[in-house]
Amino acid sequence: DGGITQSPKYLFRKEGQNVTLSCEQNLNHDAMYWYRQDPGQGLRLIYYSQIVNDFQKGDIAEGYSVSREKKESFPLTVTSAQKNPTAFYLCASSIYGTDNYGYTFGSGTRLTVV
Amino acid sequence: GQSLEQPSEVTAVEGAIVQINCTYQTSGFYGLSWYQQHDGGAPTFLSYNGLDGLEETGRFSSFLSRSDSYGYLLLQELQMKDSASYFCAVSNSGYSTLTFGKGTMLLVSP
Numbered sequence: 658d659g660g661i662t663q664s665p666k667y668l669f670r671k672e673g674q675n676v677t678l679s680c681e682q683n684l685n686h687d688a689m690y691w692y693r694q695d696p697g698q699g700l701r702l703i704y705y706s707q708i709v710n711d712f713q714k715g716d717i718a719e720g721y722s723v724s725r726e727k728k729e730s731f732p733l734t735v736t737s738a739q740k741n742p743t744a745f746y747l748c749a750s751s752i753y754g755t756d757n758y759g760y761t762f763g764s765g766t767r768l769t770v771v
Numbered sequence: 772g773q774s775l776e777q778p779s780e781v782t783a784v785e786g787a788i789v790q791i792n793c794t795y796q797t798s799g800f801y802g803l804s805w806y807q808q809h810d811g812g813a814p815t816f817l818s819y820n821g822l823d824g825l826e827e828t829g830r831f832s833s834f835l836s837r838s839d840s841y842g843y844l845l846l847q848e849l850q851m852k853d854s855a856s857y858f859c860a861v862s863n864s865g866y867s868t869l870t871f872g873k874g875t876m877l878l879v880s881p
Contacts, residue, residue, distance in 0.1 A: 756819050757821070759804060759806070765812075
């Protein structure tokens with residue numbers, strides 16, 4: 658079955674460490690996205706990519722980095738420059754150029770700074 | 772910029788009908804989408820309105836009025852499993868990203 662896989666489900670980071678969140682999809686979607694969700698908040702866009710080897714900053718890109726070397730993969734690195742990284746991180750993918758079919762989301766990674 | 776307003780919480784009983792409203796302000800508008808998220812889970816796509824009017828999918832319906840910058844999600848024959856957060860989201864083109872509202876928590880009681 659097609660879908661999006663995020664790993665790990667839970668991640669603990671020490672202050673000053675970089676961590677990388679994995680996101681893999683086998684839906685053959687061109688577009689992929691990273692959103693951050695804080696308690697009681699909506700989803701805020703961190704980065705997105707509409708094609709391999711290209712990506713764009715979202716609304717809250719500071720302290721994060723991404724790569725898109727393969728169509729199936731869009732890893733997110735939370736750097737030490739991100740001042741408040743504790744949050745629920747959601748990866749999504751979609752067919753580029755239409756909203757009719759919506760985004761497909763992964764199950765998320767819950768990151769906690771210890 | 773874009774902003775969306777939706778109620779933070781709505782309560783209802785099993786079997787009832789509930790409407791979750793969403794108003795938006797955007798620099799450009801292409802369509803309104805709705806997503807459901809159970810606690811700690813992945814958001815799932817429910818519906819999309821690109822044109823004015825009502826779209827029906829089983830027990831769920833979604834409405835859009837572009838002139839009023841307003842839409843709603845209507846849930847009928849509520850079930851306990853419908854207890855979840857519901858997010859509206861707008862895009863300003865088919866090639867843009869989605870901007871989400873803060874979500875409405877729906878609590879369904881017996």
